[in-house]
Amino acid sequence: MTPLPFTVIGGFLGAGKTTLLNDLLARTRGERIAVLVNDFGSIAIDAALIAGHDGDTIALTNGCICCAVGGEFVAALPPLLTADPPFDRVVVEASGVSDPARIAQYGTLPGFRLDGVIVVVDAAGVIDQFADDRVAPHIEQQLRAAHVVVLTKVDLVDAPRLADVRDAVRSRRADVTMIESGSSDAAADALFDIGGHDPVGGGAPLHHGFDTAAYTAAAPLDRPAFEQHLAAWPAEVVRAKGIVRFAGADEPSTVHVVGSRRRITAGPAVPVEGGGSLVVIGLSGAVAELPPPPGMAFHRPFT
């Protein structure tokens, strides 16, 4: 069975976690997503989307669910693995004062696959928050856990201030992928892998702000060289996925990149042509320049 992708959303109170979740729930196209929140608080699901409300669970007409788990978080996980029809993804909202890295570890349990930790940062408030020694340690903890940082409320700050915010985040996490939520619907698509942006298989086009590239390989790849290449990718790479075959390996491997997180796992046992393929989603302008991993070449289906 394919492990269930597990995404954690962290960020301090008021940073915009809920907005991101609302975007996600409104935009799925066939993906069944289970969203676990602490309480329904500010979750504002479009009434037209709600199929039913049963105690701590809201069922959506698009097949997604939203559960308020509070302290029952751990107990809420096992049933997600046996749901019928199965879920395509679990998204967990970490409370404003919890360590997303800790919650992310639940995504490594059997049946799940930790996809990534997304930390939402309030561009209008974070400079003040870094100056408050009661709050700064929380945000710094969240940034340490982050694979992708989403800057929100960027429209509330001017360009020099935004540059300061980016520097302040960058000085605490040099390698983290940072995106702006100005086009938060597009961000949701990229972060949660919605709509299958797969030029190899012919997926939906991306929204503005993001580009994709696809690579294929004619022959099995050299694994150390491949890993080394991915490790050197710039922070502008938001997501990558693919199934590749390494030289000398009995079965294919799956590649998942979410921001600064790179994961290569064994399987699935499906036929792979040559060395397989890889799709990369990045910030506009970053991906077109990105050279293919050794042994791979750009795949250009439309040219």
Add this chain to the structure above:
Amino acid sequence: MAAPFTIFRAREIVTMNPSNPSATHVAVRDGRILGAGPLDELTVWGDHVVDDTFAELVLVPGMIDVHAHVMEGAMWALDYIGYFPRTDPDGVRRGGLRSIDEVVAHLRAVDASMPDPTEPIVCWGLDPIYFPGERLVAAHLDTVSTERPILALHASLHVATVNTAMLRLAGITADTETEGVVRGPDGQPNGELQEAPAMMLTPVLLRLMHLLSDETSYHRLGRIARNAGITTIGDLGGQSMASPAIADTVARVVNDPTFPVRMVQYCVPAFGSAPADDGVVIERFRALQATSTDKLRYGGIKIVADGSIQGYTAVLRWPGYVTGAPNGLWQVPPHRLPEMVAAYHRAGINVHVHCNGDAIVDAFVDAVDLALRDHAWLDHRHTVQHCQLASAAQFRRMANLGMCANLFANHLWFWGDQHFESTVGPERAHRMEAAATALREGVHISLHSDANVTPLGQLHTMWCVMNRVTPSGRVLGPAERIGAYDALHAVTVDAAYQMHLDHDRGSIEVGKLADFTVLGANPLTVEPMAVRDIPVWGTVVGGVPYAAAAGS
């Protein structure tokens, strides 16, 4: 004509009623006290029977532990292997295992007593802090059994050690990705699992989580409270607001007339998270409060604001931890604490906040100060829970603002040496649980066990603040010792006071609930060092005697 009422005769009755400090008899009708005094002052009430059950025993007001958890009852579903002996729900002394060898020998005996060789052993209370230089690993537990899965939960509840059979059952290998699976020098898992995600790899953790809301855990808690002589227990991790199903369970169990202890629940608005909308919390709390009975009351709202000192997660003022460890983090968003306190205060709800570190005490006191400027409810009795490191200046502010403190007295014994040596250092260790300063500055204090963190038993908490002795023989802050009367007052009258119940319990006095703790000796007159060894016969709750389990 009314049925005859009961007059209990005792060797001595310590009433804690300043107008009538001692008596030999107490009369009870309809679960309440008709009066205490000599027999001839009580017979005026008419037809009675004299009950001599306690003729050779001492009655004190029913002892109250404001701060305990149902986890205490849940844990006793498991075998106890701790360093300090502890009494189980049946009154049997367990644990007291002083080395890894003793732990292993004990587990071998448990293994031999279990017919099904595949049934796991799950045990709790292992405290490696007392086994310096040694570390329990899978290899030790493999000498108990290579077939039967074993999991030993550490006292902190943050770590477990398992044997190879449990590693196998859990599918834990060198390839396991989850953080907290500790590796030995050979790169293989050595059996130590740190934090919940790693423990969650075993099938045990989920079972423990379910136990927390299980009816049997409340029953065990009730029996332990009775054995310890406690007549009212504060459930300070109250889950009723988090789950209607749990609320139903608690109400059914505690309101059952055979349940031996009263409970006052302080509800946690939302577990482990930023609390829900304050208005919703208040509405839900009021709905619960409307169902309060003499047996089960909803006392107020509990907020957890920081972590623990021994876990280095409490938020301290300068100069922080003596080891240089980073300061603890707030467990609520800092701006939310004053908002929540103000909202609940305005709604007339008693608020108890978990504050271990002195910096977080400041934050709560500041919040109450602000709330009072806005809304003059003077008799709020908001309580600083744990309050382990508060200074004289902080106690003065608490007194001025009408706040109470519930001191985590048992720390003086269970972690006193560690605090002196490796958490806050000598001067602040001397100041911990500063009962004398609190009383001098006019703060109503109580004492608590935080069971399951330490064992339930108010004679022990009294002993701690009266003697302030550590296991190594140190006396921490002798100037902070208080006398037996003040200590007993803290676990009776003032414990009731901080839950707004002192009009109804806390002393043996006409009109109050007939709740007594029945002891073998008078805690006010035995040697201070002997207080914790006074035998507990049991309790009387609402006029009904509940004998402690005989044990063995």
